[in-house]
Amino acid sequence: MAPWFGHAANPASPHQIGRKARQALDDARERSASRLGAWPDELVFTSGATESNQAALLGLAPVGSPTLLVSKLEHPSVSTPVEMLVARGSKVMPLPVSPQGEFEPDKLENLPEGPLVLIAHLAHHGTGAIQPVAELVQHLAERAPGRCRAHTDATQAVGKIRVNFHKLGVDTLAASAHKFNGPAGIGLLLVRRGKPWAPQTIGGGQELGRRGGTPSVALAVGMARALDLAHEQMEKRQAHCLDLRRAFLNRLWANCSPLEVIGPPEGHGLAHTLLVRFPVVKAGLAVMGFDLEGVATSTGSACASGSQRPLPGLELLVPDEAHRREVVRLSFGHEQTVAELEEAGERIARVVRKLRGNPP
Amino acid sequence: MAPWFGHAANPASPHQIGRKARQALDDARERSASRLGAWPDELVFTSGATESNQAALLGLAPVGSPTLLVSKLEHPSVSTPVEMLVARGSKVMPLPVSPQGEFEPDKLENLPEGPLVLIAHLAHHGTGAIQPVAELVQHLAERAPGRCRAHTDATQAVGKIRVNFHKLGVDTLAASAHKFNGPAGIGLLLVRRGKPWAPQTIGGGQELGRRGGTPSVALAVGMARALDLAHEQMEKRQAHCLDLRRAFLNRLWANCSPLEVIGPPEGHGLAHTLLVRFPVVKAGLAVMGFDLEGVATSTGSACASGSQRPLPGLELLVPDEAHRREVVRLSFGHEQTVAELEEAGERIARVVRKLRGNPP
Numbered sequence: 001m002a003p004w005f006g007h008a009a010n011p012a013s014p015h016q017i018g019r020k021a022r023q024a025l026d027d028a029r030e031r032s033a034s035r036l037g038a039w040p041d042e043l044v045f046t047s048g049a050t051e052s053n054q055a056a057l058l059g060l061a062p063v064g065s066p067t068l069l070v071s072k073l074e075h076p077s078v079s080t081p082v083e084m085l086v087a088r089g090s091k092v093m094p095l096p097v098s099p100q101g102e103f104e105p106d107k108l109e110n111l112p113e114g115p116l117v118l119i120a121h122l123a124h125h126g127t128g129a130i131q132p133v134a135e136l137v138q139h140l141a142e143r144a145p146g147r148c149r150a151h152t153d154a155t156q157a158v159g160k161i162r163v164n165f166h167k168l169g170v171d172t173l174a175a176s177a178h179k180f181n182g183p184a185g186i187g188l189l190l191v192r193r194g195k196p197w198a199p200q201t202i203g204g205g206q207e208l209g210r211r212g213g214t215p216s217v218a219l220a221v222g223m224a225r226a227l228d229l230a231h232e233q234m235e236k237r238q239a240h241c242l243d244l245r246r247a248f249l250n251r252l253w254a255n256c257s258p259l260e261v262i263g264p265p266e267g268h269g270l271a272h273t274l275l276v277r278f279p280v281v282k283a284g285l286a287v288m289g290f291d292l293e294g295v296a297t298s299t300g301s302a303c304a305s306g307s308q309r310p311l312p313g314l315e316l317l318v319p320d321e322a323h324r325r326e327v328v329r330l331s332f333g334h335e336q337t338v339a340e341l342e343e344a345g346e347r348i349a350r351v352v353r354k355l356r357g358n359p360p
Numbered sequence: 361m362a363p364w365f366g367h368a369a370n371p372a373s374p375h376q377i378g379r380k381a382r383q384a385l386d387d388a389r390e391r392s393a394s395r396l397g398a399w400p401d402e403l404v405f406t407s408g409a410t411e412s413n414q415a416a417l418l419g420l421a422p423v424g425s426p427t428l429l430v431s432k433l434e435h436p437s438v439s440t441p442v443e444m445l446v447a448r449g450s451k452v453m454p455l456p457v458s459p460q461g462e463f464e465p466d467k468l469e470n471l472p473e474g475p476l477v478l479i480a481h482l483a484h485h486g487t488g489a490i491q492p493v494a495e496l497v498q499h500l501a502e503r504a505p506g507r508c509r510a511h512t513d514a515t516q517a518v519g520k521i522r523v524n525f526h527k528l529g530v531d532t533l534a535a536s537a538h539k540f541n542g543p544a545g546i547g548l549l550l551v552r553r554g555k556p557w558a559p560q561t562i563g564g565g566q567e568l569g570r571r572g573g574t575p576s577v578a579l580a581v582g583m584a585r586a587l588d589l590a591h592e593q594m595e596k597r598q599a600h601c602l603d604l605r606r607a608f609l610n611r612l613w614a615n616c617s618p619l620e621v622i623g624p625p626e627g628h629g630l631a632h633t634l635l636v637r638f639p640v641v642k643a644g645l646a647v648m649g650f651d652l653e654g655v656a657t658s659t660g661s662a663c664a665s666g667s668q669r670p671l672p673g674l675e676l677l678v679p680d681e682a683h684r685r686e687v688v689r690l691s692f693g694h695e696q697t698v699a700e701l702e703e704a705g706e707r708i709a710r711v712v713r714k715l716r717g718n719p720p
Contacts, residue, residue, distance in 0.1 A: 001365070005543050005582075014647065015656035047407030047545070050563035050573035077563040077572060178574065183365050185407070185545045185576030203410035204436040212437060213410035214538065216545030222365075287374065296375035 001183065004218035011217055012206060021217050028217075028224035035227050036173070037164030038190045044210045045220055048187035049155040050077040052174030055189055055211070056151045057081040057119065059198040060172055065089035066115035066149070069108070069140075071097050072313035075125055077174075078153050079312060082119065095120060095136070100264045101127045101317050105139040116140065118150040122168075123157035126311045126329055127263025128270035130161060137169035149195075155179050155187075159230035160238075160270050171195045177219070181333075182226030186219035237334035241271035244332055244341045251345025252276070256352040262317050262327065273331040275311070277318065281355045283328050289351035290328075295344050298329050361543065364578035371577055372566060381577045388577075388584035395587050396533070397524030398550045404570045405580055408547035409515040410437040412534030415549055415571070416511045417441040417479065419558040420532055425449035426475035426509070429468070429500075431457050432673035435485055437534075438513050439672060442479065455480060455496070460624045461487045461677050465499040476500065478510040482528075483517035486671045486689055487623025488630035490521060497529035509555070515539050515547075519590035520598075520630050531555045537579070541693075542586030546579035597694035601631035604692055604701045611705025612636070616712040622677050622687060633691040635671070637678065641715045643688050649711035650688075655704045658689050 004024065009015075011022040026040070033043040046052045058081055061068075068090050070082055086092060096107035101124055118140055123130050133152050140148040150170040157163055159180025165173050171192045178184040191197050191210065203212015230237070245266070252259055262275040278286060283299045290297050300311045311329060318324045332341060353359070364384065369375075371382040386400070393403040406412045418441055421428075428450050430442055446452060456467035461484055478500055483490050493512050500508040510530040517523055519540025525533050531552045538544035551557050551570065563572015590597070605626070612619055622635040638646060643659045650657050660670045671689060678684045692701060713720060 002362075005361070009656070013656065013658060015651040015658070016654075017656050047411070048573045050561060051407070054561050054563065054572070076565065080562045080564075080572065176574070178576075183576065183578065184574055185579045201410060201414050202436075202440045203414065204440075212414070212440065213408045214536070214544055216538075216543065218543065219545045291375040294376075296369070296373065296377050298373060298375070 001218040001222040004221055007217070010214055012204070012214070025215055025217050025220050028220040031224045032188060032220075032227050033190070035231050036158065036175075036190065037166050038173075039193060041208065042165070042190050042193055044189040044191060044207045045215050046187045046189050046211060047185060048178075049153065049174045049176035050187075052176075052187050052189035053077045053151075053153055054081040054084075055200045056172035056174055056191075056197075057085060057117075058200050059191075060149050060151055061085055061090065061117055064115060065091070066117045067112045068092045068117050068119055069095055070117075070119040071095040071103070072316060073097060073101060073124060074119065074121055074312060075153060075155070076312065077155075078119060078121070090117075097313075097316050099317065100268075101129045101262075101313075102264055102268075103131050103133075103136060105132055105135040108136070108139055108143075111140070111144050114147070116144055116148040118148060118170075120150075120152055121156065122152045122154040122163065122173075123160065123270050124263070124273075125156050126273065126275045126314075127317070128156075128273040129264045130157065130269050133170065134168050141169070156270065156273070159227060160234075160272070162231075162234065165190050165192075172197065177223035177226055180226050180230045181335075182223040183219050186216060186223050188223070233334075238271060240334050241332070242266070243338055244334075244336060245271045245274065247338045248330075248332070248341040248345045249274075251342055252349055255346065255349030256356075259352075272333065274329075275317075276328050276330060277323060277326045278328065278352050278355075279323075279326060281326055281352055283326055285355060286328055286351060289355060290348055293347040293351055295347050297348075299327070300329065361578040361582040364581055367577070369577075370574055372564070372574070385575055385577050385580050388580040391584045392548060392580075392587050393550075395591050396518065396535075396550065397526050398533075399553060401568065402525070402550050402553055404549040404551060404567045405575050406547045406549050406571060407545060408538075409513065409534045409536035410547075412536075412547050412549035413437045413511075413513050414441040414444075415560045416532035416534055416551075416557075417445060417477075418560050419551075420509050420511055421445055421450065421477055424475060425451070426477045427472045428452045428477050428479055429455055430479035431455040431463070432676060433457065433461060433484060434479065434481055434672060435513060435515070436672065437515075438479060438481070450477075457673075457676050459677065460628075461489045461622075461673075462624055462628075463491050463493075463496060465492055465495040468496070468499055468503075471500070471504050474507065476504055476508040478508060478530075480510075480512055481516065482512045482514040482523065482533075483520065483630050484623070484633075485516050486633065486635045486674075487677070488516075488633040489624045490517065490629055493530065494528050501529070516630065516633070519587060520594075520632070522591075522594065525550050525552075532557065537583035537586055540586050540590045541695075542583040543579050546576060546583050548583070593694075598631060600694050601692070602626070603698055604694075604696060605631045605634065607698045608690075608692070608701040608705045609634075611702050612709055615706065615709030616716075619712075632693065634689075635677075636688050636690060637683060637686045638688065638712050638715075639683075639686055641686055641712055643686055645715060646688055646711060649715060650708055653707040653711055655707050657708075659687070660689065 158175040
């Protein structure tokens with residue numbers, strides 16, 4: 001990205017240095033879109049998934065009040081615009097969710113009349129569950145033909161698993177670069193060709209009139225490179241993350257049982273993110289104790305300024321309220337080593353034993 | 361910025377590395393706010409001035425339909441949300457503008473009843489005119505006490521002249537880092553303490569609930585540093601830009617008169633940006649010719665993808681339509697040299713003489 005931060009040209013300028021910037025921007029667009037099974041003109045650069053999710057949902061909902069098919073498991077960047085649509089008159093029909101946090105297309109019955117909007121994440125930011133979004137879209141296309149739109153928040157999935165926008169069948173898809181080792185401050189929104197969608201910011205008409213503001217060539221180039229690397233190394237990273245997960249969980253099981261992994265079984269979700277319940281241990285205290293030992297974890301979404309919200313929809317996975325207060329969110333990266341994860345597991349187990357009053 | 365691009369922590373995370381990121385973000389916030397005469401909690405990080413302008417205007421307009429006091433000279437990032445407010449029922453009362461493109465507070469009379477919103481740029485992106493925004497606010501406070509809100513788009517002014525948010529008296533102020541040598545992809549919105557304002561994106565509740573999305577620590581640190589440098593070197597840069605302007609214009613006057621500089625006289629506006637009319641020469645052809653000679657210029661706002669819009673409101677400064685097609689927008693930076701500007705002036709003059717059919 002460095003040369004582009006030093007290159008002041010606006011990619012919309014008509015002169016040589018402007019055109020050079022535009023070439024770099026369009027190259028980044030083509031490469032990123034191609035990795036995600038989309039056409040270049042379907043990709044809109046945004047400031048991140050929060051903007052993408054809001055733009056997708058506010059732009060997607062047809063005039064009138066569609067029924068929103070959406071679960072409580074969505075990230076606040078999705079549930080907040082959902083609340084805005086509800087305030088404008090939309091109703092919500094909850095998506096059926098298994099006790100492991102996976103959507104169940106077969107149980108989606110008794111669809112209401114009128115326009116529908118499916119809103120479903122592609123992978124969950126806590127459990128790592130990979131969702132049957134294509135099956136949900138297909139199920140709705142059969143039962144409510146011609147009256148269903150669909151958005152997927154693919155923030156956790158892009159760069160971790162192969163994502164094909166057209167095969168998913170959704171109208172819009174959101175992602176953030178910093179979730180796949182790209183720079184913070186840029187994301188993308190995919191909008192299906194030919195599907196009606198109303199942009200939320202127009203400004204100077206950039207991004208084919210779909211998102212105003214001078215695009216950051218440096219960030220777009222950085223995002224495209226990060227996505228390329230993620231795809232070139234995907235299977236290697238996935239296998240390594242599975243090794244890391246096993247090494248980590250083995251230490252926990254050996255040294256601080258009982259514990260409960262919440263979410264789908266190994267191999268049915270993203271390997272790098274975990275929800276773990278440590279019975280009898282308050283998660284807030286545990287997270288502080290882990291931090292003192294140099295292990296960074298959290299109890300919920302690390303989004304709200306200065307506060308920790310509980311993970312949205314956790315009640316669907318952990319019905320007992322006292323148990324929910326024992327759930328810690330853990331994640332790691334492919335750039336870490338098995339030895340590091342083993343060490344993290346040891347430290348966490350030590351803190352958990354201490355908080356339980358067990359001998360060290 | 362480089363270390364922060366490699367530092368994956370979310371500044372909202374509660375652990376040590378998250379807190380370190382938050383410290384850097386808050387330090388950037390404090391420094392940037394302080395440079396602009398604002399409190400740290402009045403500064404919201406955004407993706408740039410387009411987002412800031414839209415958020416300011418849509419959040420500022422009270423319920424009901426305020427009358428918007430706004431001229432045609434505003435940048436598309438302002439005029440687009442103005443159109444959105446008009447579509448929701450607001451009326452527009454044009455601000456009085458001098459033939460040099462300067463607002464005239466004394467001529468602002470016959471104010472309508474009901475709530476008013478003043479929308480005025482602080483410096484113009486074409487002429488460089490520095491506007492009497494504080495005087496406009498004061499004028500309205502006296503004539504319409506308690507019913508006027510005010511927004512200024514300070515994108516062209518911040519980093520070029522000293523800007524004091526509280527002394528301007530406005531409720532909101534927008535700026536973009538890449539306009540003062542900071543990174544593209546970040547901007548700021550100042551929102552006056554205690555003034556009602558409705559955020560447009562909430563997401564995970566970042567920025568005290570005023571702007572959703574994981575903030576980019578790297579970009580915030582880069583913007584703060586660029587603003588510090590701009591302020592530390594401001595008088596030096598200003599004097600140098602005036603030298604550059606004179607050297608450039610001297611070459612033009614000497615080698616391709618007649619020409620007309622549109623806007624306020626030297627010393628009454630920003631030195632680094634110029635609107636010049638080359639009589640008898642079509643601006644579109646001139647810009648192409650300059651580009652072939654290695655001089656990057658434009659005919660309008662370099663915002664819309666792939667097209668050049670005419671400068672908004674140019675008809676207020678150049679009433680003759682044929683004359684408007686002869687206007688070129690030129691700008692340069694403090695990092696350039698007098699020799700470079702003289703050379704640019706020579707090349708431009710050569711192209712202009714050629715297009716006029718004059719001997720080379």
